[in-house]
Amino acid sequence: MNFELTEERQMLQDTLRRFLADRYGLDVRNKIVDSDEGYSPKIWEELAELGVIGALFTEEEGGFGGKGFDITTVFEELGRAGVVEPFIETGILGGGLIAALGTDQQKELVEEVIGGALHLAFAHGEPSSRYELSQVETTAKASGDEIVLNGRKAVVFNAEAAGYIVVSARESGGLSDVDGISLFLVPADAAGLSMVGYPLMQGGRAAEVTLDDVKLPASARLGEAGKAYPAIVTAIARANAAISAEALGAMETASNLTKGYLVTREQFGRPIGTFQALAHRMADMLIELEQVRSAVINIAGHMDDDAKTRDLYVAATRNVVGRVGRLISEESIQMHGGIAMTKEYELAHFAKRITMSDHRYGDTDWHLERFIALSAA
Numbered sequence: 001m002n003f004e005l006t007e008e009r010q011m012l013q014d015t016l017r018r019f020l021a022d023r024y025g026l027d028v029r030n031k032i033v034d035s036d037e038g039y040s041p042k043i044w045e046e047l048a049e050l051g052v053i054g055a056l057f058t059e060e061e062g063g064f065g066g067k068g069f070d071i072t073t074v075f076e077e078l079g080r081a082g083v084v085e086p087f088i089e090t091g092i093l094g095g096g097l098i099a100a101l102g103t104d105q106q107k108e109l110v111e112e113v114i115g116g117a118l119h120l121a122f123a124h125g126e127p128s129s130r131y132e133l134s135q136v137e138t139t140a141k142a143s144g145d146e147i148v149l150n151g152r153k154a155v156v157f158n159a160e161a162a163g164y165i166v167v168s169a170r171e172s173g174g175l176s177d178v179d180g181i182s183l184f185l186v187p188a189d190a191a192g193l194s195m196v197g198y199p200l201m202q203g204g205r206a207a208e209v210t211l212d213d214v215k216l217p218a219s220a221r222l223g224e225a226g227k228a229y230p231a232i233v234t235a236i237a238r239a240n241a242a243i244s245a246e247a248l249g250a251m252e253t254a255s256n257l258t259k260g261y262l263v264t265r266e267q268f269g270r271p272i273g274t275f276q277a278l279a280h281r282m283a284d285m286l287i288e289l290e291q292v293r294s295a296v297i298n299i300a301g302h303m304d305d306d307a308k309t310r311d312l313y314v315a316a317t318r319n320v321v322g323r324v325g326r327l328i329s330e331e332s333i334q335m336h337g338g339i340a341m342t343k344e345y346e347l348a349h350f351a352k353r354i355t356m357s358d359h360r361y362g363d364t365d366w367h368l369e370r371f372i373a374l375s376a377a
Helices: 007-023 026-034 041-049 068-081 087-101 104-115 229-264 276-301 307-341 346-357 364-376
Strands: 120-123 139-143 146-157 164-170 181-187 193-199 205-217
Touching (some): 007 041, 007 068, 068 087, 087 164, 087 181, 139 164, 146 164, 164 205, 181 205, 181 229, 229 276, 229 307, 229 346, 276 307, 307 346, 307 364
Parallel strands (some): 120 164
Antiparallel strands (some): 139 146, 164 181, 193 205
């Protein structure tokens, strides 16, 4: 396997890195995090113009990428700069599911997504589902020519900014059956849909979404009735690749900030990085960081494999990313001391993002158990 980026991906990486270095500093990020929107509409539009969202879709879908290495190239740079804009929610999850399952008319929305004009959200997780993708209590029942949705969705990222929310609901089967789950394209202003929004610790916003007799035409369904589960698993696998690459970028920045601090902060007349104990801890961080880099390359290279092989690499990568992420965030904070916990210093933001990434679509222990189960199957 050739691990070097293609010329097109290298150009995308270089362009994105330069743009974010110029436009996404500490003060800008803090203003965005504190804003009512939780993201910057202007920066979102500019990044869309650069082709960042288009890189997440194939040429057939209207983009110019869509492969595993396109995803990891984009999200490593976003993670390195600490970007909080909702690219996973709009591009990978919402947009990816519409592109995979939608009718020709529904797929027209993908063009708006790629252009940056439309935000999306994916409402799948529920108060009692934890990380189990098949556990869906929200119901979808036929009523004449309409479908009526009832249920609650928890921690729906980007729900308040979304024009449409992709909602999972059960049309048949038991609580945890993989069959019977459908997806519906629900306008954010649909009657009966309500949400309570709140800021997230790592930046951005989410909402608790309630569906109370939300009536939709049958044309709002994405794909076949009750057959959405495989597409959901695939979309979450792609999201896990994005989360892993984003965490890698954030770990690189946290490590660089720590290394810089160790060579400038002086104690007893010399830089504290010259003390053997701290030098060894820094070396351990850098070694573990390379393990994460290898894991991200692995997950990117196996995105198009059969579902079992792909999910095996997803579980392995997320376990490594979670374990190393905890080490790097904790060591970075400890070697910085109190300054690392202040909002006015960049490391605080990156440590939060690294830590909270371990709680999206399965934490370290959950992915270890999943890896064991998939290996034995």
